[in-house]
Amino acid sequence: MNELSHLKGKTVLVTGANGFIGSHLVDSLLSLGCEVHCLVRRSSNLRWLSSPKIQFHFVDLADPNFKIPDLKNMNYVFHCAGLTKAKSRKEYFDINSTVCSSLYEQCLKFKGDIEGVVHLSSLAAVGPGQDGGLMDEAAPLNPITHYGKSKKSGEEVALKYSASLPIKIIRPPVVYGPREENLFNFFKLVRKGWGLQIGKAPKKLSLVYVADLVRAMLQVCGPSDVQGKVYFVTDGRTYSWEQIAKSAAQKMNVSVKALRLPESILSPLAIFFELLAMFSSKPALFDRQRMIDIRQSCWAASSENFFREYSFSPEFELEAGLSHTLDWYVQEKWL
Numbered sequence: 001m002n003e004l005s006h007l008k009g010k011t012v013l014v015t016g017a018n019g020f021i022g023s024h025l026v027d028s029l030l031s032l033g034c035e036v037h038c039l040v041r042r043s044s045n046l047r048w049l050s051s052p053k054i055q056f057h058f059v060d061l062a063d064p065n066f067k068i069p070d071l072k073n074m075n076y077v078f079h080c081a082g083l084t085k086a087k088s089r090k091e092y093f094d095i096n097s098t099v100c101s102s103l104y105e106q107c108l109k110f111k112g113d114i115e116g117v118v119h120l121s122s123l124a125a126v127g128p129g130q131d132g133g134l135m136d137e138a139a140p141l142n143p144i145t146h147y148g149k150s151k152k153s154g155e156e157v158a159l160k161y162s163a164s165l166p167i168k169i170i171r172p173p174v175v176y177g178p179r180e181e182n183l184f185n186f187f188k189l190v191r192k193g194w195g196l197q198i199g200k201a202p203k204k205l206s207l208v209y210v211a212d213l214v215r216a217m218l219q220v221c222g223p224s225d226v227q228g229k230v231y232f233v234t235d236g237r238t239y240s241w242e243q244i245a246k247s248a249a250q251k252m253n254v255s256v257k258a259l260r261l262p263e264s265i266l267s268p269l270a271i272f273f274e275l276l277a278m279f280s281s282k283p284a285l286f287d288r289q290r291m292i293d294i295r296q297s298c299w300a301a302s303s304e305n306f307f308r309e310y311s312f313s314p315e316f317e318l319e320a321g322l323s324h325t326l327d328w329y330v331q332e333k334w335l
């Protein structure tokens, strides 16, 4: 029996299925022979979900009366939908927290069939490391942004429902890989020969390559005596932005110079982007919330608990993960 055999031929519901992480998860579930039900919106871009085997359900989670599909068997639920950018605190909380109550309440109807639920949280729910140390699952939760606070609140809902549903919570750090659109902006600058550095102090972070995160999500929902457990899932290393820029530059065969932005420029820049976003339906690419995030010197966590309990070893460290990611950006003509 391999560590993913619990999923073979099972019926699975994925929220946020068309997103970066959700779409990679869907690919893996299909390759395991699962019956995959994707919860997406009418407006969702379905470019990564091309398999004819996928069954779509059009549901906007922002609708307070949303209903999940009434599936005959619902064996696994992966809750990947979330807002990583929004215009207001309320929008973050509506999607990242309030939705969870309604989703898990509706899941109770399938309680007899459900074998596992994975709730995708974030390192942001815990907040940055103090004194440069790695966060672990025992660390108190001190989120510092609307996003982080809403993810913490979503975790609290998941933990409450874990008394009745087999829920496990995964907290990734920054996730990268093909189809990713945020860190991509950093790689675009590297391609032009610039390694973006904010402020003078070195900044440390954890990363996880999307394929490793997906494998962890598939493994964590397997048979277990405990529910409501929370795990950080990283690639087991910590990096500096400088190191990431250097590795990406090497892979792209470009030489890179540090593009140092003083922290004092962040606030006016954020306000400028927020003002621009007032004329758009989309949230700003960079705002004062993101500014709080990027000012921190340490966004790093330890995955030792997960590695030990699940005998899990990440397959991709930065070099290998970047190689796949950058090749993909080039192949898709993003770079």
Ligand SMILES: NC(=O)c1ccc[n+]([C@@H]2O[C@H](COP(=O)([O-])OP(=O)(O)OC[C@H]3O[C@@H](n4cnc5c(N)ncnc54)[C@H](OP(=O)(O)O)[C@@H]3O)[C@@H](O)[C@H]2O)c1
Residues within 6 Å of the ligand: 015, 016, 017, 018, 019, 020, 021, 022, 039, 040, 041, 043, 044, 045, 059, 060, 061, 062, 063, 080, 081, 082, 083, 084, 095, 120, 121, 122, 123, 151, 171, 172, 173, 174, 175, 176
């Ligand atoms: N990427 C990272 O580095 C990272 C790190 C830590 C945690 N996470 C967490 O991982 C999860 C997935 O992130 P991601 O990077 O895959 O983000 P993403 O690409 O932006 O995907 C988010 C997904 O949520 C869906 N969604 C948002 N609002 C919705 C609504 N009202 N109704 C239905 N679906 C809605 C989106 O659908 P539309 O396309 O229709 O908007 C999309 O499918 C999130 O919970 C995020 O907090 C991500």
